[in-house]
Amino acid sequence: MAANEITVKLDGVTKSFGEFTAVRELSLTVRAGRVFGLLGPNGAGKTTTIRMIVNITAPDSGSISLFGQKSDPKVQDRIGYLPEERGLYRRMRVSDQLRFFAELKNVRGKVIDSKIDEWLARVKLSEWKNKRSMELSKGMQQKIQFITSVLHDPDLLILDEPFSGLDPINVELLKEVVLDLRRAGKTIIFSTHQMEVAEKICDDICLLNRSQKVFEGSLREIKSSFGRNSVAIRCEGGDGVLDDPALVSKVVRHADEAQALLAAGADAQILLKRLIDSGAVIGKFEMVEPSLNDIFITKVTEAA
Amino acid sequence: MKKFLAVVKREYIQRVRSKMFILSTILLPAALSLFGIVPAIIFSIQTPPLRVAVLDQTGKMYGELKESLEGDSSDRNTQSDNTNQLSGLPRRGLGAFKLEEVHAGNQSLDDIRANLDQRMRARELEGFLILPPDFISNGKAEFFNRNPGDIVSLGALQSALNRATREQRLIDAKVDNKTRQELFRPVSLEAARVNGGSQARDANASFALVFGVGFVMYLSILMYGQIILGAVIEEKETRIAEILFSSIKPFTLMMGKLVGVSFVALTQLAIWGLAFSVFALFGVGVLASRGITARIPGVPLSHYFFFALFFLLGYFIYATLYALVGSMVTTAQEGGQLAIPIILILAVSFYLFLPVSRSPDSPLAFWVSMFPFSAPVAMLVRIVTQTPPLWQIALSLVIGFGTVLVIMYAASRIYRVGMLMYGKRASIPEAIRWARQA
Numbered sequence: 001m002a003a004n005e006i007t008v009k010l011d012g013v014t015k016s017f018g019e020f021t022a023v024r025e026l027s028l029t030v031r032a033g034r035v036f037g038l039l040g041p042n043g044a045g046k047t048t049t050i051r052m053i054v055n056i057t058a059p060d061s062g063s064i065s066l067f068g069q070k071s072d073p074k075v076q077d078r079i080g081y082l083p084e085e086r087g088l089y090r091r092m093r094v095s096d097q098l099r100f101f102a103e104l105k106n107v108r109g110k111v112i113d114s115k116i117d118e119w120l121a122r123v124k125l126s127e128w129k130n131k132r133s134m135e136l137s138k139g140m141q142q143k144i145q146f147i148t149s150v151l152h153d154p155d156l157l158i159l160d161e162p163f164s165g166l167d168p169i170n171v172e173l174l175k176e177v178v179l180d181l182r183r184a185g186k187t188i189i190f191s192t193h194q195m196e197v198a199e200k201i202c203d204d205i206c207l208l209n210r211s212q213k214v215f216e217g218s219l220r221e222i223k224s225s226f227g228r229n230s231v232a233i234r235c236e237g238g239d240g241v242l243d244d245p246a247l248v249s250k251v252v253r254h255a256d257e258a259q260a261l262l263a264a265g266a267d268a269q270i271l272l273k274r275l276i277d278s279g280a281v282i283g284k285f286e287m288v289e290p291s292l293n294d295i296f297i298t299k300v301t302e303a304a
Numbered sequence: 305m306k307k308f309l310a311v312v313k314r315e316y317i318q319r320v321r322s323k324m325f326i327l328s329t330i331l332l333p334a335a336l337s338l339f340g341i342v343p344a345i346i347f348s349i350q351t352p353p354l355r356v357a358v359l360d361q362t363g364k365m366y367g368e369l370k371e372s373l374e375g376d377s378s379d380r381n382t383q384s385d386n387t388n389q390l391s392g393l394p395r396r397g398l399g400a401f402k403l404e405e406v407h408a409g410n411q412s413l414d415d416i417r418a419n420l421d422q423r424m425r426a427r428e429l430e431g432f433l434i435l436p437p438d439f440i441s442n443g444k445a446e447f448f449n450r451n452p453g454d455i456v457s458l459g460a461l462q463s464a465l466n467r468a469t470r471e472q473r474l475i476d477a478k479v480d481n482k483t484r485q486e487l488f489r490p491v492s493l494e495a496a497r498v499n500g501g502s503q504a505r506d507a508n509a510s511f512a513l514v515f516g517v518g519f520v521m522y523l524s525i526l527m528y529g530q531i532i533l534g535a536v537i538e539e540k541e542t543r544i545a546e547i548l549f550s551s552i553k554p555f556t557l558m559m560g561k562l563v564g565v566s567f568v569a570l571t572q573l574a575i576w577g578l579a580f581s582v583f584a585l586f587g588v589g590v591l592a593s594r595g596i597t598a599r600i601p602g603v604p605l606s607h608y609f610f611f612a613l614f615f616l617l618g619y620f621i622y623a624t625l626y627a628l629v630g631s632m633v634t635t636a637q638e639g640g641q642l643a644i645p646i647i648l649i650l651a652v653s654f655y656l657f658l659p660v661s662r663s664p665d666s667p668l669a670f671w672v673s674m675f676p677f678s679a680p681v682a683m684l685v686r687i688v689t690q691t692p693p694l695w696q697i698a699l700s701l702v703i704g705f706g707t708v709l710v711i712m713y714a715a716s717r718i719y720r721v722g723m724l725m726y727g728k729r730a731s732i733p734e735a736i737r738w739a740r741q742a
Contacts, residue, residue: 054550056720073553081550087542092318103310104551148547 005032006068007156007187008053013062015048022048024211026062030189030204035182037202037219038191039296044208046191047084050158053189054081066156077105080154084161084191086145088133094120094144095129098151105152112151119147123173139166146174150181157181158189163197175201195292207296214299219292226295228287229262231271238280247271250294257284261294307552308560315564319531320571328527329572333579353400354457357420357432359408362439366405368468373401373460401461406432417448424450433461440472515657518681520573521615522654526647528569528619529626533639535561536630536719545719554716562623562712569619570612610687610697617704618680622650624711631719632735653678657685664690674700676707 008030015023023045030036038046051057052064055071066075088097098116102108120126123143133141142165150157159178163171178201182188192198198205199219207214215222233242234257242251242260247270250261262268272285290298319325360366408416413434420432431449439445447461474484536558539545548557625646633639656678660669664686673682673692679700686692718735 051546056546056549076551079550081547083543083546083550085543085546087539087544087547089318089538089544090542091322092314096314096318100310100314101547101551103313104307104548106306108306108310145547 006030007032007066008036008189009065010049010053011063011065013049013052013059013064015052015057015059021211023052023059026208026213028206028213028216030187032187033182033185034203035178035188035190035201037198037205038189038208039193039195039198039205039292040208040214041193043210044193045211046193046208047160049208050081050083050160050189050191054079054158077152078155080105080149080152080157082146082149082157082159082162084164086142088141088144090134091132093130093132094125094136097133098144098147101148102151105154107152115151115153116147119151122177123147139170142166143170143174146177150177154186156187156189158191160191161193162190163192163194171197195296199292205292207299209296209300209303214296214303222295223289226290226298228289230288230290230294231260231262231268232284232286232288233258233260233275233282234284235275235280235282238275238278241271241274241278241280244274247274259288259291261290308556308563311552311557311560312564312567315535315561316567319565319568325568325572329575332523333576351400353402354430354454355402355404355428356461357404357406357423357429359406359416359420359432359434361408361437362435362472364472365435365439365465365468366403368471369464370403370405372464372467373403401457404429421448424448440469440476443469517611517615518654518657518684520576521618521681521684522650524569524573524615525618525622525650528565529622529643529646531565531568532562532623533626533630533643534636535565536627537633537636537639540630540634540719540722541636549720554720555713558627558712558716558719562620562627565623566616566619570616573615607688610684613701614680614684617701617708620708621676621680621704621711622646624708624715625649628711628715628718631715631722634722649677654681657681660685661689665692670696674703676704679704 006029008028010026010028013023013026014021026045026049038049040046048057052059053066053071055073055076064071067078069075089100092100095116098119099112102112102115116129117126120129123146125140125143128136128140133144136144146159146162149159157178162174162178166174178188178190190198190202202219204217205219205222206216242248242258245263247263247266248260249263252259260271262271268287272282275282275285358366358369360369406416406420411419417434420429423429424432430451431447433448434446436442436445445465447458449458452458471484474487479487539548626643629639629642629646633642653672656672659666660672660682663669669682669686670692672678673686673696683692683697683700687697722735
């Protein structure tokens with residue numbers, strides 16, 4: 001797939017439920033073969049946007065195209081969708097369940113059986129193949145649900161909060177799978193409110209807030225456009241210096257570290273000198289890129 | 305189409321494999337035969353005979369009364385008149401009597417009454433009957449009973465007394481023995497069905513069959529309607545619906561579900577039908593060899609076809625109603641409440657088979673068999689009793705299945721929108737709006 005090919009394109013899409021407008025005048029472009037992060041706090045309109053892309057609801061106005069054409073049932077078969085609210089048939093065996101969901105995507109026959117085995121092995125659930133899904137733990141069910149979204153080898157994979165509720169080991173496991181799929185040329189839309197997670201796997205992002213787009217573009221570009229104006233500091237003492245608004249616009253204190261966003265026009269060297277002068281013992285002083293979270297907050301305040 | 309078949313296959317295989325299906329297949333016939341057998345067993349429980357003292361001041365009644373109340377039942381049935389036939393069954397077990405004649409001698413009536421009253425309190429008697437001297441002309445007697453609530457015994461006593469009195473009045477009117485027997489000989493009424501030609505058929509059996517089939521239909525619709533309701537709610541509650549809707553149209557999904565479950569229902573009915581046929585072929589013979597006659601009604605083959613057709617119609621009409629309810633609610637409890645009106649409609653249309661079978665070509669029968677919710681049972685009754693013109697059968701089917709499509713279309717739209725609105729049950733106006741907007 002060519003790098004410039006467009007998988008999903010939304011143009012001026014609006015959707016309201018009664019009085020409430022869930023998505024307002026949203027336009028965005030998802031390029032083929034990239035991981036596209038649809039980001040924003042709860043209630044920003046992420047899930048509604050995704051539902052319109054997968055053809056569950058229709059927009060009130062605006063247009064949506066998938067793979068260069070209008071969405072129809074055939075196109076639906078090329079999409080894999082893992083909703084945030086997801087479920088399995090409680091009394092159905094895992095393998096039957098997976099086969100059923102594949103059949104709903106028009107994939108059938110012997111191919112499916114080997115694929116099911118392959119994927120179960122990949123997420124380390126092979127021995128659960130013939131168990132009923134009600135016997136599985138929540139994390140296991142979530143991995144099965146993940147398989148249902150990729151089993152039919154979709155060209156576009158849409159994941160809505162795929163990692164919520166998983167332990168770190170399984171998050172790592174699924175993250176690897178997602179990155180492998182991207183390497184195989186698949187397009188992935190990844191929706192989350194957890195900026196730290198998005199930061200690690202997205203190529204492009206779209207920030208949504210209160211039903212509207214705040215920013216869209218490549219993660220690389222936006223980070224470099226913000227420059228390295230943030231400092232990670234670990235020190236004892238010197239608290240007064242970090243609270244000086246002429247130097248630091250914002251401080252986030254973690255357990256043993258603080259992250260300071262430099263005020264406009266302030267110099268990191270001066271901050272370091274002031275800290276030393278104040279008698280602070282410095283363990284770490286490092287220029288870092290702003291976190292996506294910081295970017296988001298800045299963008300939202302700019303827009304307001 | 306392939307997706308539709310995938311849904312049908314899933315519904316069918318998952319349900320036929322389930323323990324519920326296997327249990328209900330075995331249990332329902334067991335329960336039905338239990339309902340047939342248990343009352344017979346209860347009625348056959350022997351209670352000790354009622355001891356009743358009779359003071360017969362007419363001097364003519366006691367003999368006849370004793371014979372009719374204590375004599376054995378087969379004897380009694382042949383000589384009993386029609387009004388007695390109804391109480392014939394329970395009297396056998398529950399209303400056995402032991403009579404004892406009291407002679408007045410030179411005691412006063414009050415003394416006798418006090419004496420009998422005392423014996424009754426001492427539990428030597430269950431009751432006593434006083435027939436005054438002018439009883440035959442006047443017809444007024446007194447019965448004192450320790451248990452006035454025992455209406456079965458009271459009824460038996462009254463009809464025996466009636467008969468004895470009538471007999472005595474005839475004797476008094478000098479009607480001879482032979483004429484009396486002639487007067488009391490019961491008639492036999494056999495219902496025959498007119499069918500174009502002169503061929504008479506066993507209408508009783510046909511009616512029993514319609515009733516039986518109607519009842520099985522009613523039960524199956526109730527049972528499978530609940531299954532549909534549960535299936536729709538399950539997908540909402542577990543949130544599978546969202547994944548499904550990203551792959552398949554709600555209408556196709558619902559249609560697949562209904563068809564899949566209808567195959568489950570047909571499978572179950574086929575098993576029951578087969579079991580019944582096996583019983584008909586072998587069981588009847590076995591029973592007959594033991595002196596029990598069980599008649600299996602002869603039914604034209606075309607009727608089986610209509611049974612299947614109208615069963616499917618009934619199933620689909622009510623299953624779509626259940627699906628509609630399922631699409632509006634969020635939990636199984638809510639579904640149960642909202643489904644109550646459906647059960648009412650179903651019950652009313654089931655009982656309509658009575659007036660329809662009484663006059664199958666009346667305007668009422670016509671309209672009832674056209675109205676989609678009552679058509680399945682009503683039309684079936686009409687076909688069996690007095691087959692209506694083919695165009696009426698066809699019209700009823702077209703209206704019925706048309707209704708199914710309309711309800712299904714509305715249900716699938718409400719289902720889709722309802723799934724996206726979290727948490728809240730849809731009110732009727734909301735549901736209508738959803739059906740429009742989806």
